[in-house]
Amino acid sequence: MKQQLEQIRLQAIAALQEADTPALLEDLRVKFLGKKGELTAVLKLMGKLSPEERPVMGQIANAVRAEIEENLEARKRAVNAAVLEAKLQAESLDVTIPGTSVAMGKEHPMNQVLQEIKDLFVSLGYQIIDGPEIELAEYNFTRLNTEEGHPARDRSDTFYFNDDDSLLLRTQTSPMQIRAMENAKPPICILAPGRVYRKDEADATHSPMFHQIEGLVIDEHITMGNLKSALITLMKSLYGEDAEMRFRPHHFPFTEPSCEMDMQCHKCHGTGEVDGQVCSTCHGEGWIELLGAGMVHPKVLEGCGIDPEKYSGFAFGMGLERMAMGRRKINDLRLIFDNDVRFLNQF
Numbered sequence: 336m337k338q339q340l341e342q343i344r345l346q347a348i349a350a351l352q353e354a355d356t357p358a359l360l361e362d363l364r365v366k367f368l369g370k371k372g373e374l375t376a377v378l379k380l381m382g383k384l385s386p387e388e389r390p391v392m393g394q395i396a397n398a399v400r401a402e403i404e405e406n407l408e409a410r411k412r413a414v415n416a417a418v419l420e421a422k423l424q425a426e427s428l429d430v431t432i433p434g435t436s437v438a439m440g441k442e443h444p445m446n447q448v449l450q451e452i453k454d455l456f457v458s459l460g461y462q463i464i465d466g467p468e469i470e471l472a473e474y475n476f477t478r479l480n481t482e483e484g485h486p487a488r489d490r491s492d493t494f495y496f497n498d499d500d501s502l503l504l505r506t507q508t509s510p511m512q513i514r515a516m517e518n519a520k521p522p523i524c525i526l527a528p529g530r531v532y533r534k535d536e537a538d539a540t541h542s543p544m545f546h547q548i549e550g551l552v553i554d555e556h557i558t559m560g561n562l563k564s565a566l567i568t569l570m571k572s573l574y575g576e577d578a579e580m581r582f583r584p585h586h587f588p589f590t591e592p593s594c595e596m597d598m599q600c601h602k603c604h605g606t607g608e609v610d611g612q613v614c615s616t617c618h619g620e621g622w623i624e625l626l627g628a629g630m631v632h633p634k635v636l637e638g639c640g641i642d643p644e645k646y647s648g649f650a651f652g653m654g655l656e657r658m659a660m661g662r663r664k665i666n667d668l669r670l671i672f673d674n675d676v677r678f679l680n681q682f
């Protein structure tokens with residue numbers, strides 16, 4: 336029996352040394368120490384020993400079990416460490432390597448400026464509204480006091496869809512004035528940004544598609560003073576307290592009186608010249624026309640069922656691209672539409 340125990344001890348220790356996975360070690364534990372294992376089998380024979388021999392054998396058997404257990408635990412630690420090490424090697428991750436950067440898009444400079452303008456007018460109590468780019472000539476012209484035969488309706492300026500010239504790509508956001516007055520009773524205070532289309536050649540300040548922002552305020556006692564105050568507030572908020580602007584008398588069929596507002600050219604600072612050359616941004620004017628505006632014509636109010644004796648109002652329509660040019664010091668309007676990332680990344 337002593338020999339048997341010694342054999343089990345040697346076999347177990349040798350086998351444990353060989354085992355290199357947790358599964359193999361578990362197999363060996365069952366084989367040598369388990370309930371049906373070899374050591375247990377030997378211990379079951381103890382009953383047959385003499386009373387003198389029993390405690391001696393018992394001691395040897397316990398020592399063998401303890402030694403195998405110790406070996407098993409030591410091997411488990413070594414094997415687990417090796418498994419972990421192998422895993423770390425295989426899945427090595429260097430957290431100091433710079434990540435693969437994902438190119439992030441961002442808001443277009445024109446939309447950034449649009450957002451600034453919207454934020455300002457919302458803070459002044461205006462409601463932002465939206466309307467169709469494919470418009471009826473009735474809204475784009477007729478109801479804006481622009482009768483048939485008026486030069487503004489000319490086919491050379493307007494994209495019409497049909498031969499009777501009744502449907503077109505809106506040439507201005509002003510039809511939104513009519514739509515706003517149709518949909519609500521005064522007081523009305525709206526801002527309507529959107530695309531407009533004209534048969535213009537593209538140059539530094541023109542494009543056949545561009546954006547306008549229409550504003551309309553109708554209430555009792557609205558005056559030209561309110562109009563100027565709104566526009567001056569806008570200019571100062573966008574271009575700073577010392578923004579240079581000027582109002583010029585003008586004519587629009589749907590406002591009376593009418594005016595235009597210019598901002599000082601940001602490129603030549605009003606001189607019209609850059610390095611002895613005519614300024615290419617303002618064509619030597621020193622000013623860039625930003626918007627048309629005026630007091631809503633009584634005929635337009637009446638046509639929308641608003642009593643011009645009781646109510647008055649102002650309207651303005653500004654060119655968003657030109658506002659953005661001044662705000663972002665962009666010298667050529669075409670850059671806004673090119674969408675060259677080298678340009679866009681500057682904002």
Ligand code: PHE
Nearest residue numbers: 507509627628629650651652
């Ligand atoms: N719609 C005019 C234009 O495109 C601008 C304007 C708007 C003028 C509102 C007066 C009032 O030129």
